[in-house]
Amino acid sequence: MSAPTSRVRVLVADDHPLFREAIVRTIRERPDFELVGEASDGRAALEAIRELQPDVAVIDVKMPELDGLQVVSAVRRDELGTRILLLSAYLDSAIVFQAVGAGAAAYLSKEADRAQIADAIAAVARGETVLSPEAQAGIAAEVRSRQVEDRPLLTPRELEVLGHVAAGRGAPEIARLIHLSPATVKGHLQSLYEKLGVSDRAAAVAEAMRRGLLE
Template sequence: MKVAIVDDDPLVRMGLRAIVGSEDGWDVVGEAGDGVDAVALAEREQPDIMLMDVRMPGMDGLTATREIIARGLGTRVLVLTTFEVDEYVFDAMRSGASGFVLKRIPPADLIESIRVVALGESLLFPSSTRAVIERFASRGLHRLPELTEREEDVLRALARGRSNGEIAADLFVSVETVKSHVASILMKLGVRDRTQAVIAAYESGFVAPGEDAEA
């Protein structure tokens, strides 16, 4: 797996490189200190995952994320942030980032987060992700395309941060069936991953803030 690191702090980049480079089969293909260099790095190396700081001089991480996603490079952006509830984080996710992690998380959790995003399996740290989405998604409402009843069940489960295996157990179906429903939901919503589907669910009012928070 190819990973790129974007942060304006050289010490942070050094630490992230050490953590990522410790995993067998993972290769840090480049670093950048601002958004302009991040976009160029994504174009040049086409990493699988880009760890993206939000607040940087010049082009910030939000703008860089939009650029990278708009260019259809296939790179998944994992936002790094100091704050759990940060409007910049929501905007980055809305622009196409696949999730976010806190800079203070333990190295093992960062490794797992990268792995989860690379697989597109589930939301990162669902409670934190949901808090960001709930706080900001109500700013505008957008109508969802028509979904089947089972697809609606799956989308509600995604909004609760459930994994494919957990959804399969809840609905008494196979994991492959869940994957098929998720793929159909993403196609109908015109989004690239589960995080984007959950944002769409909140923005449309299909899922209300606080709904099934403890489910």
Template structure:
């Protein structure tokens, strides 16, 4: 993937400067616009039509879920990746319901941010573990029953993924193929009833599997 066009939306100039400098280190990222609030963001995104918008939530109006909804109405092909310090119900749920494809916290490591931007551009959902846990608890508020039993190898794969290892790194550590790791992950997702890696790690911690 190359030439991902990005717009940064945040009402703090220092944050925008930091993100611009950080994202600018990646040869496949191009910062095509910035905005300090919702109204400016709508104008900039309509003019530049980026692949991904990185946006905070609490800014001059429109903001939060309302801004995300308006951005997607005007430029439907754009992916919205929330980057914020807020992970409460009142922030997360409206953003996700409005159509944000990802939700990261600002303390995420830079490599995680880079991966999230690329994943968002591909249309893949990206969630911080705390956000994934909140959404799962909301969807399934009752206490979950005993988790389906994970095999010893599935637990090993899950433990490595929880450490931030890639599929390739996990395969090398366990002396198995990357395809086998992917198969184990699919089984883990099915047993834990989760959609992705972050949610699997979060669910495993909640259920005492890690």
């Protein structure tokens, strides 16, 4: 006869008593879970994690004292073994991105039903990462946004003009070399200034080199 599987030790932290109690009931109904503690604010949650060392902590993102992201960061910094499942009433893409980067093992909406939350706890305890569809979409949107911010999409012509600017050429000379009117070259210059967030030629070259657009 095989030995019984150890239960997943779970801590719940939420400053809304009714919601916290709903999660507590969900955990108590699962024979493979063991509720080891509750907390009503982030600081108490972090102290309980340090003291009780649960396998999984289910934590509200918005709480007094410390928010969920700060708890996640502290758990990672202190190399505690607890894996964090964050719950939020709303899914802001930047917060989801930050939470996963900080080390959160799961991010779910508070609109998830009790079975989904319980399944996520079990998955997190197995070492998996669980993100609701909305959280996945938020992360994808944030990644795309940050890529655009980090590497502005200069057109081939703007890159060509930028190369001539880096070589010290003025608009009239650039226009003659690439067979465009000076006004058109100036239009390309203004466009690339806006994309790089600068206002003059020297700053454009410096910023382009910083971002790897010029060698």
